Amino acid sequence: MDHRKTFVTLGMFIIDEFSFTDEQGNPTGRTLAPQIGGGGTYAAIGARIWLPAERVGMVVDKGNDFPRDIEEKLVAYGKDMWLFRDQPNRGTTRAVNSYRGEQRGFEYSTPRMRLTPNDLKGNPLENPKVLHFICSPTRASAIISELETGWSSTTVYEPIPYRCTPEELPALKQVLPHISILSPNAEEALALLALPSPASKETIERAADKFLEFGVGQSGSGWVIIRSGALGAYVKSRDIVGTWVEAFWSTNESEKVVDVTGAGNSFLGGLSAGLELSSGDVLGATLYASVSASFTIEQEGLPLVTQSLDETWNGDRPLRRLQVLRERCGRMSN
Template sequence: MARNAKSFVTLGMFIIDEFSFMDDEGRPTGRTLEPQIGGGGTYAAIGSRIWLPPTDIGMIVDKGHDFPENIEQKLMNYGKDMWMFRSQPTCGTTRAVNSYRGEVRGFEYLTPRIRITPKDLVGTELERPKALHFICSPTRASAIMSEVEEGWKPTTIYEPIPDRCVPEELPALKKVLPLISILSPNAEEALSLLSMPLPPSKNSIESAADEFLQFSIGEEATGWVIIRSGALGSYVKSRTTKGTWVDAYWRPEDSDKVVDVTGAGNAFLGGFAAGLVISGDVYQATLYATVSASFIIEQEGLPTISSTPNSAEVWNADSPQRRLEELYQRHTGIPH
């Protein structure tokens, strides 16, 4: 076992996001947005960082020859110990364009992807973390799990990639689920995988969770499914527990707080991993996850971190612990 193993490591990629805004007819709207830090792994790492010190978190960041200095500085503001920079001098940094045509969003890579696997962690400070997060197709999830070494039993948090949440991938998903600790699609992805009709409702989400659990998530079917359901909250269940809904932190009357949901699901799972480390309880961890997502959606891009006069960290000028206590009280009626 590596000394001081990280609590949370993500295999998600770092991406520089670029943006294109058009109207419904495909004409430029005139709106512009500077390139931003992106990538599901990055958002997951920040979701975990809201609760854990940077020394407990790890992510590989591939630096191409064009890696912007200002973006590196922004990453360092969250803590230098959480980023393992890996030089890629012969290629550019991974970039993608987020295109908006009216209300329809598109996503396209502009450069080749440099995928990260457990083998990339061997011999580094990220080796054998307690929790491992990955975002990929079910087929690739099997390849990732084949690289998890004997004797290393991480909590595996699997987030299916949206464009592979199709019925054709269901056989591959069934094959890998016994190896996975936590399966967490969003509601639309869950229903799509199972050929269930959209839009999601609480009833259909609960039915989807039951169907996934029949596929034996985790060794001896001890795993959990967490279906992230936007404004409906999140639904948490295992084969041995009653399903539970956790409210979204921001309520419908707080709609002005929801600016951009990009990365919220990724940050949710990073926050979940941190909450699991802190509390040891899946339901409690989902409350931490919900608070992490609440900070992500308040602005375009990542939330800001700063310190108060007593050295406590605040995010977007608010306390994660305060939000956690509020959410806990909302669910139980008693102070946390």
């Protein structure tokens, strides 16, 4: 029996703080308490929607200011999914999410505690079935170089938004042969390739073709999944005709969308779980991904789990949503 974790992320745990001002920089009076954040955290929860806690893994570095209530909220999802590490000589990684009118900014307010595969060695997170990371193409190369001989992880790479520039394209080309699944969002994909915005299905499909030309995966056998918000997700490999997978919430159900923060990360956690549950069928796994994202965008912060014999998320069952999406997409089998 394979006792490895199904999904592990190298994304950092972050405590998100918030600032709200109008377009002139004046406080709006709105406040929001610090929240659980970090793309890795959202990805881990996206996988946890489908998998028991012991099959999911993430390192959480606890600084000397780590709030007890945040730890309790994490443990509520299942204590076995978190590898807590005490860091008594420093504070927890924090970032400020600033909202100035319609413009959003993001800035770290403390030094970052980045993770690499070395942080997984010698503990239960080592050599997972799926390894997820969010970073620049240059740093992705450094992560790949640390994977030990004998690691057999499927690699799911999510480029970090602010490093999706044409200048990063040469580094991306170098790392793509070592990536099993490349998944930028539409804006990131177009920015890397200097393709015109706004995104359309046509330009997204062109972007996927370009990435495949660069050689995703060993011998070009990898996949590109471009996450495209309300348009859905475009899924393609060199040998499989490109397919659009719908978003769970349609444009006619916009009232269901409260906050899209973390939706893409959660999508990739759901995708990774789906790879296990659909026996490696990437298109089938993308339906799991879409459902994970649907739970994430229904509220500010993480979706809520109710643990019982019939576990629910936000009061609904993930398998029910999966069946709805399968029927909509005409994919009735795993």
